[in-house]
Amino acid sequence: MNQMNALSRFRSSWSHFSDGVRDRWAAAPGWQRWAVYILLIIGALLLPSESLAPIMSPYSDWASVLFFPIGTFVVLAIGLNVVVGQAGLLDLGFVAFYAVGGYAMGLLGTRLGWNFWEILVVGILICALSGVVLGAPTLRLRGDYLAIVTLGFGEIIRITARNTDEIGGPNGIRGIPHPPSIEGFELFGIQVFKYGVLDPRPYYYMLVALAVIVIILVKRWEKSRVGRAWAAIREDEDAAEVMGVPTFRFKMLAFAIGASIGGAMGVVWAAKVISINPNDFLFLLSATILAAVVMGGAGNLPGVMLGAFIVAWLPERFRGLQEYRMLIFGAVLVALMIFKPEGLLPSRQRKAELKGGTGGMGSLGADVPGPETKADVIEGADK
């Protein structure tokens, strides 16, 4: 009993602290926020520094780890968060869009000889389209059924790629061109626009730029009419429909936007690694990104990014423990779900949803009580 008390005391003191930070942030004038944003971006750009490497990643090259998995996971998690966190659609096949983006880069780059920037634009469009194509039949389903079907679609994409010899079959695609470099542009001794094989940092800077653009767009959507419609769909889809929200169209939009973000990341990633094959797009990646979103606090961008960072970074940091690292990784995930079941940095709205008994994951969690759901609320919802 004592232990439970300590646990709940820790929880409530943490939630007081985070509430205080949020109130302060909400009341902060515009220039202060911008100052923080700019400092964060500068911080992100300085991350691949040599001095951090021994602490953050003693076993592998820190700058490479920053690009993949850390940065890649962060961008993918932001994309998946639109679908899972904002619209409340449980998508277990998100990796499919990452794969479509990667293959778009591979095929258009090697076969048609297109330039990286052209492919980036076309790849995003292809992925948005594939989001709509996958969404149109599947988004009529809800909750667990949607999850199962998206899982199936994710596998279909990978297995189709493996069995189609025209796109390399199990060997995938090699010799994908790097993005065009701008030579001789040097900052602090780094050729920031030289996209070669040796230095991962220019790719990382490109990824930071991509992430910043994506965050700005996602944030704007979240605060618009579209974002309110997504929140309504997540909390009660039927109620949203009878409020006049065209739910099907908005679910498709969430799918298309999530797919575009995953696809953009796929294009950038393929242009760095040069060679891709179907085994780069395993279901495990979808599951890991989903874990990052849920663990970080679905629906809240800083939380989701933190979750992705941890999920990507922990296994790399503890690479020295070899097989045991996954054991520790699993233990950390379990511990997080015990101590912070609503995620590391949940949004307030999400917390209230959990208390209200929707389980905080839209129709999937409908009628599943949260950890602090009051008994009378559950009674009302269990109907």
Added chain:
Amino acid sequence: MLLEVKDIHVHYGKIEAIKGISVEVNEGEIVTLIGANGAGKTTTLKTISGLRPLTSGSVIFDGQDISKMPGHKRVEAGLGQAPEGRGIFPGMTVHDNLLMGAYARSGDVSAELTQAYELFPRLAERRTQFAGTMSGGEQQMLAIGRALMAKPKVLLLDEPSMGLAPLLVKQIFEIIEEINRRGTTVLLVEQNAQQALQLAHRAYVLETGSIVKSADASALLDDPAVRAAYLGGDLGEPSPNGQH
């Protein structure tokens, strides 16, 4: 006639839940559908609001056949619903819930906001509270207030008395009467037949997917068969649980 349901059949998979129901609602009326668990009351209401597709038959609203119209368009046409189980948005504040009710509308909504807060002073007190943390009665008030935000011609109410204390039920029913007096037609689905028949002008009695009786509400209150089945004549009160 404002709303006419003509011989609708609705299936859940192979099971026919609604076997040819016809309901008419005239402008200015309160009409109630009463029946026991599984009679098809909620399904009928969901079919009218567009959440369930119908197999055959038609729904005509304001002279227009809306059988194929998606649910969100029916809101714009003038059908407002407070869904079953309250269906409020738990993670939004009371105020945001009300604003969601006006989602389909453009322009100024302050008159409707004032009206909602005036009908339900309790909501005004809890304006900034998360809706999920409110009591059942308050959530029901919010659901009705939110439906009114769209300025519906017909308000569809699905078991507003569900799980509420008798005193609260009385209060909610008085407000429904007030809403009707102000010019909104009401179609009310209820298990609480006693209360519903006292409030409504006309009533339909549903049993396993068909209408077994339709008459003026006052006549049904005195009907011995209805008394026996729904008003606790000899068989005791029907269970207060919802259907499904």
